[in-house]
Amino acid sequence: MPYHSTPLDLAFHALSDPTRRAVLSRLAEGEVPVSALAEPFDMALPSFAQHLKVLEDCGLIVSEKRGRSRWCKLVQARFDEAADWMEAERRRWAERLDQLEVYLDKTKEDGEGNGKPV
Numbered sequence: 001m002p003y004h005s006t007p008l009d010l011a012f013h014a015l016s017d018p019t020r021r022a023v024l025s026r027l028a029e030g031e032v033p034v035s036a037l038a039e040p041f042d043m044a045l046p047s048f049a050q051h052l053k054v055l056e057d058c059g060l061i062v063s064e065k066r067g068r069s070r071w072c073k074l075v076q077a078r079f080d081e082a083a084d085w086m087e088a089e090r091r092r093w094a095e096r097l098d099q100l101e102v103y104l105d106k107t108k109e110d111g112e113g114n115g116k117p118v
Contacts, residue, residue: 010058011082019043020051024074027061031073034063 014020023037038048052072055061059078063070 007059007078008081008085011060011078014054014058014060015082017051017054019048020055023051023055023072024060027072027074031071033066033069033071035069037072 015024019041022040026032026037026040034049034052037052038045041048052061052063056063056072059075061072062075063072
């Protein structure tokens with residue numbers, strides 16, 4: 001399957017990194033300046049800025065300049081899109097598993113009493 005850089009693909013790529021997930025967890029508490037966001041991480045600011053760029057490029061966060069600081073905040077719409085996709089997949093797989101259960105129950109019923117192994 002070829003790789004497609006849809007917004008959802010980029011969001012899941014961004015979510016695959018533990019540093020970026022930690023940043024998102026912190027931003028779930030509210031807007032934060034980049035300097036405060038970077039404090040808990042043991043990395044140079046340019047490296048940390050790369051993580052923010054990935055998050056911003058995929059639309060999970062936005063940043064804006066306020067005075068001499070850059071502030072970041074979450075963008076709920078991209079999270080909703082990812083959650084909707086996961087819910088649709090969950091429903092699809094639940095339906096498939098329900099169909100498998102019906103099939104296995106029928107196979108078991110058909111196999112009882114006729115000497116066939118189940």
